[in-house]
Amino acid sequence: MKTLTDVSALVAVFSTAIIYGTDVFCALVMRPAASGASDASVADLLGRVHEYGDRRLPLPGILAIIATALATATHDSTPARIGGAIALTALLLWLAIYLRISAPINKKLRAAAASHTVPADTRQLQQRWDSVIWTRALLQTIALASLLTIILTR
Numbered sequence: 001m002k003t004l005t006d007v008s009a010l011v012a013v014f015s016t017a018i019i020y021g022t023d024v025f026c027a028l029v030m031r032p033a034a035s036g037a038s039d040a041s042v043a044d045l046l047g048r049v050h051e052y053g054d055r056r057l058p059l060p061g062i063l064a065i066i067a068t069a070l071a072t073a074t075h076d077s078t079p080a081r082i083g084g085a086i087a088l089t090a091l092l093l094w095l096a097i098y099l100r101i102s103a104p105i106n107k108k109l110r111a112a113a114a115s116h117t118v119p120a121d122t123r124q125l126q127q128r129w130d131s132v133i134w135t136r137a138l139l140q141t142i143a144l145a146s147l148l149t150i151i152l153t154r
Helices: 001-033 040-058 060-076 076-116 122-152
Strands: none
Touching: 001 040, 001 060, 001 076, 001 122, 040 060, 040 076, 040 122, 060 076, 060 122, 076 122
């Protein structure tokens, strides 16, 4: 069982780290860059960014949740299970924010980029997306730090 726990914990850490890095980059770089760009630039470039992100990032996101649950359930240490439960809670809260707020905006910007149009509410869409990126990054930070308790607890 120890091998299953260790492998699951490593997969959880690496998968979470992918989403963590993406969200932190978006919070630190993409958000302020988009705020100074024209609506047409935001609609086109970020629509295309979301096209690739929404296609490629679900796999590590899903792996992070499944591997976190598995590592938490199979670890024999209470501190590790608590850390895993915190990580899983943070990942599920992140998912809820993503599905409720970010994903619908991503879809609108993807459609605009595909049709070479600029939605009249581009600035508002981006501001709404920006309003949750620091929360998403924080939840990923909590998840990643909490997952480390599984790795470090023996």
